[in-house]
Amino acid sequence: MLRTTRLMVVLWLLMAGLIWGQEHxxxxxxxxxxxxxxxxxxxxxxxxxxxxxxxxxxxxxxxxxxxxxxxxxxxxxxxxxxxxxxxxxxxxxxxxxxxxxxxxxxxxxxxxxxxxxxxxxxxxxxxxxxxxxxxxxxxxxxxxxxxxxxxxxxxxxxxxxxxxxxxxxxxxxxxxxxxxxxxxxxxxxxxxxxxxxxxxxxxxxxxxxxxxxxxxxxxxxxxxxxxxxxxxxxxxxxxxxxxxxxxxxxxxxxxxxxLKMLPGPAPFVEHPVWFEKIVTVSSDQTGIFYPTVQRGSYVATGMKIGCVTDFANQKEYEVRASAAGVITYICAVPSMNKGDTVANIGVVAAESR
Ligand SMILES: [Zn+2]
Incomplete structure (x- = not known):
């Protein structure tokens, strides 16, 4: 009888310890x-x-x-x-x-x-x-x-x-x-x-x-x-x-x-724009960059999105969109090197997800 009680006490302590460990x-x-x-x-x-x-x-x-x-x-x-x-x-x-x-x-x-x-x-x-x-x-x-x-x-x-x-x-x-x-x-x-x-x-x-x-x-x-x-x-x-x-x-x-880590409802964004790929437009010139579109603009293939001039401002090179889509970002500063990213264009997925 005593042994059973002891065993139960030990078991109870173990259980309590486990619960305490989890809680604390x-x-x-x-x-x-x-x-x-x-x-x-x-x-x-x-x-x-x-x-x-x-x-x-x-x-x-x-x-x-x-x-x-x-x-x-x-x-x-x-x-x-x-x-x-x-x-x-x-x-x-x-x-x-x-x-x-x-x-x-x-x-x-x-x-x-x-x-x-x-x-x-x-x-x-x-x-x-x-x-x-x-x-x-x-x-x-x-x-x-x-x-x-x-x-x-x-x-x-x-x-x-x-x-x-x-x-x-x-x-x-x-x-x-x-x-x-x-x-x-x-x-x-x-x-x-x-x-x-x-x-x-x-x-x-x-x-x-x-x-x-x-x-x-x-x-x-x-x-x-x-x-x-x-x-x-x-x-x-x-x-x-x-x-x-x-x-x-x-x-x-x-x-x-x-994820139920906080109380309350979690609404989903409705009808987002899904991009199936990102197309990077790079500069083929070193010089001074002037954007002609804003972040978030919709552009068509071939549309002018900016230009690069030489440092003496004698020549101007146009930069054109190589895909149709949304400008996810465009270079924010005039510094431009050959090969640098001018802009990223998000190509909108054909089907919504
Ligand atoms: Zn980052």
């Missing part, structure tokens, strides 16, 4: 360690290797109720400011007492780019910080940062959103990417997530690498590991336009409602 278990990323119902701030330290190390700021919002893990990552390109400010705002806005599940926020991956105001690349190793995933432990800083983000942020997550925007030299209209893999269940989830995010122009991407060891992009690193992910872009040419920031913040909250 901590969630750690880098030095940010959050108990249930708490927000913790820290850094994901990329150790020095062949070049210097770098701290990546990290915040963990560990909701009071259990649920999925969502990663929000911004600033791989440290001068795409609107997207960085949006994640900064989310750090304040997300209240762990209201959240079911856990949110990992990385507002600024590429600190050196932000500090030195260098677009596109990490100035430490001259690499784009969204092209070298899943990274290497012994590579240059970008490789190592990608390695640690994969290990510490992507792998523990169920869902991921990667934030971008027009860089210092890009006049961009907002859009998101739907990466279509052929895995129906995953594709249905990411499809719903882009609709819940709410940006009304969506690029359908079908040519991303399928190999998890060569995933290149952050969203694709999550996707090749079976997690639903999307990339979103808003902001242009160094601006922090409140409309862009609001779209990114509200889009995130709506995805969280769709």
């Amino acid at each position: 278990g901590t969630f750690t990323v880098g030095t940010a360690k959050a108990a249930r119902g708490q927000k913790a701030v820290g850094v994901l330290e990329v150790p020095a290797g062949v070049d210097e190390g770098t701290p990546i700021p990290v915040v963990v919002v560990h909701g009071s109720r259990p649920g999925p893990v969502l990663a929000l990552v911004s600033g791989s390109h440290g001068t795409e400011y609107a997207s960085i400010i949006a994640v900064e705002k989310l750090i304040t806005k997300l209240d762990p007492r209201e959240v079911s599940g856990t949110v990992i926020l990385l507002p600024l991956v590429n600190l050196a780019s932000f500090e030195q105001k260098v677009p596109h690349l990490n100035p430490v190793d001259k690499k784009s910080m969204n092209r070298f995933y899943p990274g290497k432990k012994d590579g240059t800083q970008t490789d190592r940062a990608s390695y640690w983000i994969t290990k510490e942020v992507v792998e523990p997550s169920d869902y991921l959103i990667d934030y971008h925007g027009g860089d210092l030299d890009e006049n961009l209209r907002p859009y998101s990417y739907w990466v279509k893999t052929g895995n129906e269940k995953l594709d249905a989830k990411t499809h719903d997530m882009v609709l819940a995010f709410g940006l009304d122009h969506i690029i359908i991407t079908t040519d991303r690498p399928q190999d998890p060891a060569a995933s290149r992009f952050l969203d694709n690193t999550a996707i090749t590991r079976g997690k639903a992910a999307l990339a979103v872009e808003a902001g242009y040419a160094g601006t922090v336009d409140p409309t862009d920031v609001r779209a990114l913040v509200e889009g995130t909250l709506n995805v969280m409602r769709y």
Whole structure:
């Protein structure tokens, strides 16, 4: 009788311990360690290797109720400011007492780019910080940062959103990417997530690498590991336009409602414009660029979208659209080199999705 009672007490303690662990278990990323119902701030330290190390700021919002893990990552390109400010705002806005599940926020991956105001690349190793995933432990800083983000942020997550925007030299209209893999269940989830995010122009991407060891992009690193992910872009040419920031913040909250991480309905954007591909128009001249269309303009094939003059302003070369569609972005500055991107044109998909 006594033995049975003891056994029952031991079992009860084990059960209580398990439940307590689940309810009060901590969630750690880098030095940010959050108990249930708490927000913790820290850094994901990329150790020095062949070049210097770098701290990546990290915040963990560990909701009071259990649920999925969502990663929000911004600033791989440290001068795409609107997207960085949006994640900064989310750090304040997300209240762990209201959240079911856990949110990992990385507002600024590429600190050196932000500090030195260098677009596109990490100035430490001259690499784009969204092209070298899943990274290497012994590579240059970008490789190592990608390695640690994969290990510490992507792998523990169920869902991921990667934030971008027009860089210092890009006049961009907002859009998101739907990466279509052929895995129906995953594709249905990411499809719903882009609709819940709410940006009304969506690029359908079908040519991303399928190999998890060569995933290149952050969203694709999550996707090749079976997690639903999307990339979103808003902001242009160094601006922090409140409309862009609001779209990114509200889009995130709506995805969280769709994932049942926040209470409330999650409406889907209706009748978005789907792009079946992106056509890049490059300059065949070095000189001074003058755009003649705006971001978001509809253009026909052959339409003039800008011109490039020589530095003495003696000759003018026309730049024409090589496809019909929407200008997703156009060069925002006069500096133009031969081979540089003048504009990207989104070719509207024949059928709606
Ligand atoms: Zn970017």
